[in-house]
Amino acid sequence: MRIIRRLSTIVIGFTLFIAGLLKLMDPVGAGLVMDEYFRFFHLNFLHFASDFAGSAMALCETVLGIALITGVWRRVVAIVTLAALSLFTLITVALVIFNPVMDCGCFGEAVHLTHFQSLVKNLILLALWCVSFLPFRSMEPTRKVKYVSFSIATVSVSLFLLYSVFSIPMLDFTDYKPGTELTSIENMDWMQGDETVLLSFSNAQGEYTDSLALHGNVLAASVYDPAEMSAQRWHKLSTLMGEAAGKGYTPLVLTASTPELITGQLSSPELLPYIYFADRKTLLTLNRSNGGVSFISDGQIVAKWSVNRLPDGAKLDQLAASDPIESLVAENHGHKIKFQAFLLYVCAVILLL
Numbered sequence: 001m002r003i004i005r006r007l008s009t010i011v012i013g014f015t016l017f018i019a020g021l022l023k024l025m026d027p028v029g030a031g032l033v034m035d036e037y038f039r040f041f042h043l044n045f046l047h048f049a050s051d052f053a054g055s056a057m058a059l060c061e062t063v064l065g066i067a068l069i070t071g072v073w074r075r076v077v078a079i080v081t082l083a084a085l086s087l088f089t090l091i092t093v094a095l096v097i098f099n100p101v102m103d104c105g106c107f108g109e110a111v112h113l114t115h116f117q118s119l120v121k122n123l124i125l126l127a128l129w130c131v132s133f134l135p136f137r138s139m140e141p142t143r144k145v146k147y148v149s150f151s152i153a154t155v156s157v158s159l160f161l162l163y164s165v166f167s168i169p170m171l172d173f174t175d176y177k178p179g180t181e182l183t184s185i186e187n188m189d190w191m192q193g194d195e196t197v198l199l200s201f202s203n204a205q206g207e208y209t210d211s212l213a214l215h216g217n218v219l220a221a222s223v224y225d226p227a228e229m230s231a232q233r234w235h236k237l238s239t240l241m242g243e244a245a246g247k248g249y250t251p252l253v254l255t256a257s258t259p260e261l262i263t264g265q266l267s268s269p270e271l272l273p274y275i276y277f278a279d280r281k282t283l284l285t286l287n288r289s290n291g292g293v294s295f296i297s298d299g300q301i302v303a304k305w306s307v308n309r310l311p312d313g314a315k316l317d318q319l320a321a322s323d324p325i326e327s328l329v330a331e332n333h334g335h336k337i338k339f340q341a342f343l344l345y346v347c348a349v350i351l352l353l
Contacts, residue, residue, distance in 0.1 A: 002140070009068050009132040012081065012125055017065030021346075022108035023058035024161045025339070026169040028288040030054030033105030037091075040100050059161055066153045069350045070146040078133040085126050092119040109173035149353035153346050160342060168288050168306045170339040176286045178332050182299045184210030199286065201252070201278035204259040209276060212250055214299040217320055219244040220252040222287035222294065224280045226265040227257075233291045233307055238268035240293065240310050245274075247316050256280035297324035303331035 023030040031051035038046045046053070064084060067077045095104065095115040104118040113121065133139070172178060181196045185208050203209050213220060221237055223229060229237075241251040251274045257265055262275055287294050291307030302324050305311055311319075319327055 005132050008128040009071070012085075012128050012132065013065045013068030015065070015121075015125060016061050016081075016084075017069065019107050020058045020060075020062030020065060021157065021160075021343070022110050023054070023105070024062060024157060025164055025171065026108050026288065027051065027055045027058070027161065027164050028284065029109055029169075029174075030058050030105070032284065033103065033108075036102045036105075040095075040098075040102065055161060055165070059158065062157050063154050066150055066157070066346075066350055070150045070153070071140075071142045072147050072150045074133075074139045074142060075136065078129075078136070078139075082126075082129055082133075085122060085129060089119065089122040089126060092122055095119075110171070145353060149349050152353070153349045156342075156346055156349070166306065166308050168292060168304055170335040172304070172332075174285045176294075176301055178301050178303060178328055180301045182210075182213055182296065182301065184208070184214060186211065199278075200282070201254050201276040203276055212252060212276075213296055216250055216298065217248060218250045218252060218296040219316075220254055220286070220294045220296060221291060222283040222289070223253060223255040223257075223291055224283035225290045226255050226262065229265070229267075229291055231267040234266065234268040234271070236307070236310060237291055237293075238271050241271060241274055243313050244316055247313070247320060249316065249320070252276055254278045254283055254286070256283055295319055295327075297327075300324060300328075302328045 023033075028051070031054035034054035034057065035047060035050035038044060038050060061084075064077070064081060067073065068081060092104065092115060095102075096119050099115060103112055104115065106113055106118055106121070175197045176199070182199045183196050185198065185200055198210070199213055200208060200210050201213075212218070219241065221241070223237075237253065241253065244251050253271050253274045254276050255262060256278065258277065262277075263269075263272075266272065266275070287304055287306075289306035289308070293305055293307075293310060294301055295303045295311075297319075302319070322330075
């Protein structure tokens with residue numbers, strides 16, 4: 001029975017840990033999900049706090065999972081876990097009843113559950129909690145070394161969140177993930193496959209210019225919040241786009257602004273010939289970094305960079321001279337290895353230390 005109790009606790013812990021870590025990897029996505037919950041519960045006045053709340057909830061979920069796996073402060077952690085699972089269950093009951101058009105966001109963009117599936121998942125976790133912690137009086141003491149492993153793992157995932165805030169997700173599960181084939185509004189009638197998505201944008205006259213992203217080498221900047229772009233970021237983007245144009249790329253600065261507002265928001269007027277207009281949610285999905293860029297080759301998304309790590313001229317030359325498939329593998333394989341290495345490191349700390 002002791003082994004069954006411990007295994008049940010570890011299952012709950014790993015579920016919370018993985019769910020939280022996937023959201024920590026994508027704090028912008030976590031903020032979007034939190035904003036949907038605020039709107040569902042008519043708490044729109046909290047919109048300003050959605051990004052912070054999403055990241056904070058993800059961090060708490062991850063740390064709670066670590067606490068369950070390491071077995072620290074068993075009674076307190078058991079009570080907090082019961083409160084969290086009960087809250088999650090009540091929320092999913094409301095989602096099942098009212099069936100809003102939204103994703104539960106349980107596992108970020110990696111796994112999409114229906115409201116009913118999310119409810120079943122929470123009920124299973126509650127059942128496992130009963131197996132793990134009832135009766136309360138039979139809890140075993142925790143080895144002191146586990147408090148060390150808990151502390152190391154907690155600091156590690158906090159630093160992981162800090163890295164994610166200034167970068168883009170190591171693993172991209174969005175509709176515009178690398179490898180995705182783009183299409184235009186003109187081609188929508190015959191677009192096929194789950195890997196083909198629409199990237200729609202227009203010029204200042206309101207004419208759709210989607211086809212610009214479908215041919216040749218394209219460098220597309222995603223500026224979903226132009227008012228939040230500093231003069232330094234605009235300058236970096238201007239320098240990059242000018243250099244890209246000189247190397248044969250098609251530069252696109254896709255913004256969620258309007259033709260009337262963009263001139264006042266733009267501190268680098270030389271970018272005006274490259275400015276196009278798109279939906280904010282589309283730009284958020286294309287690149288999580290405000291001012292981040294995506295490299296597109298003949299309509300296929302190959303690589304992405306945050307505004308803090310824009311490619312230089314040598315990188316542009318390398319991408320232009322390389323086979324797009326080879327670049328796709330090379331650019332994204334490293335991110336997968338980094339995430340897998342971090343996951344193995346944290347698991348080793350919480351399980352083996």
